Amino acid sequence: MTVSDPTVGELSEGEILARILARLSPSRALLGPGDDAAVIAAPSGRFVATVDTLVHGPDFRLAWSNGFDLGWKAAAVNLADVAAMGARPTALLVALAMPDATRASFVEHIADGLRAACEALAPGCAVEGGDLTVSDTLVVAVTALGVLDAAAVTRSGARPGDIIAIAGDTGVAARGLDLLFSHFTDASGTPIAISPAALRSLSDEDGTALSRQLRPFPPVALGPAAASAGASAMMDVSDGLVLDASRMAVASTVTLDFDRQCVGDDPLSLSGGEDHALLATFPPSAVLPEGFRAVGAVRDVGAAPVTIDGEPYDGESGWDPYRDWDSARG
Amino acid sequence: MTVSDPTVGELSEGEILARILARLSPSRALLGPGDDAAVIAAPSGRFVATVDTLVHGPDFRLAWSNGFDLGWKAAAVNLADVAAMGARPTALLVALAMPDATRASFVEHIADGLRAACEALAPGCAVEGGDLTVSDTLVVAVTALGVLDAAAVTRSGARPGDIIAIAGDTGVAARGLDLLFSHFTDASGTPIAISPAALRSLSDEDGTALSRQLRPFPPVALGPAAASAGASAMMDVSDGLVLDASRMAVASTVTLDFDRQCVGDDPLSLSGGEDHALLATFPPSAVLPEGFRAVGAVRDVGAAPVTIDGEPYDGESGWDPYRDWDSARG
Structure with a gap:
């Protein structure tokens, strides 16, 4: 039997679309794919909207990420942004810009990954x-849309005396990225494919880190839970805990003081991005939803936006795509 | 005085963002840029959402389009999709993926174009x-969001006996594209810049066509007007009148029969895309909103989805990006 796997350049737009739609979940919207726009319910009269893009090179490598991973990650990073507002994700819009040599099977696997991430996370x-x-x-540019049952939780609502809490991993995806560069590149630094044998040779911890880098697992359901529990501020930790915490601190005009014994001193955990943990603050009287752990306290604004046991953090704080991405190095 | 125009690779993400935000309109949303997601009102409890992407090469050439044109077009094509549902556009989300050699001024001009298109069209x-x-x-991937005052107008509601009507141009942007290839390429077919002198040498009609190709002017406000007037079906003509009409016909299980004396026989007008006119159908009793012109009638489904004076159209029907785009030819 011959298995045909044409390139997208050999198919019409309609044929590619049909292959994608066959892999996706049935529409849950008032009107799903196929018209000029989707129609989506917003029973509370307001909704949240965000977009995040994955680009071959800075954001993923085809030697390391298959289509499934790519679809999963594109969904997950956006679902996390919706959750970080305290909203429940309801719909994704997916803009795919692809070389015409892309295999149809690769596109189908992107669709599989999008579907699987939605089913698992939202x-x-x-x-x-x-x-x-x-x-x-x-x-791959994904727009995520979500509905709010209560007011949105912004970055700017942290108040002195609030508890700082985190849900999800910090530093695990960054450890996975380090593993990719250390174990899965050739002598010139070029990414090489991850063989099953190489995967088996990794420790459980390393295997998890690799998996979390390729298929992040943000605690999406805990976003609305935090909102219900009265979170005063919340955001998605995408660029590193200290860098993102400093953004929340500046937006709220406070200092975020972390407990060293809660956040440790592993630079990866403090500055590694891409886990898409939720960083939130809660009034002292709040009961933290299961899944959140207290890691510090909000203070009056001081000289540094972020401190650890009262001292400014002096390490690398996180990732800036325009500062840190060197397309020559890769 | 030295005018500094750094590349985006020389700036941090925050610096680029600050330059963009300084050019945009003030936020009209419940929560605008700066958090994990925007928060947007949807008073009727439903909203529409669509995404459309412009890619350097197939969708625009930097020799022909400046940053302003690009921002304008990216907004306009998406605003038209919102209008085609009968909705009023309220917000755009803009994903920009750029080479790090892109000049900051170019990005600022994209922002200017986005703003100008919103102000002019929506x-x-x-x-x-x-x-x-x-x-x-x-x-440039733009997501457009809009609110509905009444039910959405889909492609599938055309009924035999309905009037077919169009608002906006057909074939003008395609004529502009032909002009670009015939007047503004070198001997090898490579795009060359449009000089002011060359622009002045064009006829008024050609100048308009060029302008409409680079900065489409869809009749966005007529989308909600059509919905209020009872439109039974509507869509945006992006890929050519006959091709898009055939999609509406298939979705509605009808045949769309155009009057030759209304639509003419210019192949550009029948198959040229990118004007983003609105194609709508109305019950026979409806009063067409000013700006719509009647061009035919909906018939019981026949052998061909689209006919002109009852005869199937035998020309090229429109544009398919995967069939028609040849990256080697450009």
């Missing part, structure tokens, strides 16, 4: 629209 | 969020 959320274009560089 | 709509990434290929 049941009830589905891909409700999108766009296909030709591009020399593979780009 | 007053009240503003950029409320986005994402910046590094990419070898310049990609």
Whole structure:
């Protein structure tokens, strides 16, 4: 039997779309894919909207990420942003810009990954629209939309005396990235494929780190839970705990003081991004939802936006794509 | 005086963002740019959402489009999709993936174009969020969001006996594209810049066509007007009148029969895309909103989805990016 796996350049837009739609969950929206726009319910009269893009090179490598991983990650990073507002994700729109040599099976696997991430992280959320274009560089831009049962939780509501709490991992995905560069590159630093044998040779901890780098697992359901529990501020930790905490501190005009014994001193844990943990603050009287752990306290604004046991953090704080990405080095 | 125009690779993400935000309209949303997600009102408890991507190469050339044109077009094509549902655009999210050699001024001009298009086509709509990434290929993915005062107008509601009507141009942007290839390429077919002298040498009609290709002017306000007037089906003509009409016909299980004396026989007008006219159907009793012109009638489904004076159209029907785009030819 011959298995046909054409390139997208050999198919019409309609044929590619049909292959994608066959892999996605049924629409949960008032009107799903197929018209000029999707129609989505917002029973509370307000909704949240965010977009995040994965670009081949800075954000993923095809030697390391298969289509499933890519679809999963593109969904997960956006679902985390919706959750960080205290909202429940309801719909994704997916813009795929692909070289015309891309295999149809790869596109189908992206669809599988999008679906699996929604089912695992945000049941009830589905891909409700999108766009296909030709591009020399593979780009996946996902818009995530969500509904709010209560007021949105912003970055700017942290108040002195509040408890700082985290849900989810910090530093695990960054450890996975280090593993990719140390174990899965050739002598010139070029990414090489991850063989099953190489995967088996990793420790359990390293295997988890690799998995979390390729398929992040943000605690999406804990976003609305934090909102219900009265969170005063919340955000997604995408660029590193200290860097993102400093953004919350500046937005709230406070200092965030972490307990060293809670956050440790592993630079990866303090500055590694891409886990998409939720960083939140709660009034002292709040009961933290299960899954959140207290890691410090909000103080009056001081000289440094973020301190650890009262001392400014002097390490690398996190990732800036324009400062840190060197396309020559890769 | 030295005018500094750094590349985006020389700036931090925050610095680029600050330059963009300084050019945009003030937020009209419940919560605008700066948090994990925007918060947008949807008073009727439902909203529409769509995404469309412009990629350097297939969708625009930097020799022909400046940053302003690019921002304008990226907004306009998406605003048209919102309008085509009968909705009023309220917010854009803009994902910009740019080579790090991109000049900051170019990015600022994209922001200017986004703002100008919103102000001209959809007053009240503003950029409320986005994402910046590094990419070898310049990609602009815009998500447009809109609110519905009444039920959404889909492609599938056309009924035999309905009037077919169009608002906006057909074939003008395609004529502009032909002009670009015929007047503004060198002997090898490579795009060359449009000089002021060359622009002045164009006829008024050609100048308009060029302008409409680079900065489409869809009749966005007529989308909600059509919905209020009872439109039974509506869509945005992005890929060519006959091709898009055939999609509406298939979705509605009808045949769309155009009057030759209304639509003419210019192949550009029948198959040229990118004007983003609105194609709608109305019950025979409806009063067409000013700006719509009647061009035919909906018939019981026949052998061909689209006919002109009862005869199937035998020309090229429109544009398919995967069939029609040849990256070697450009």
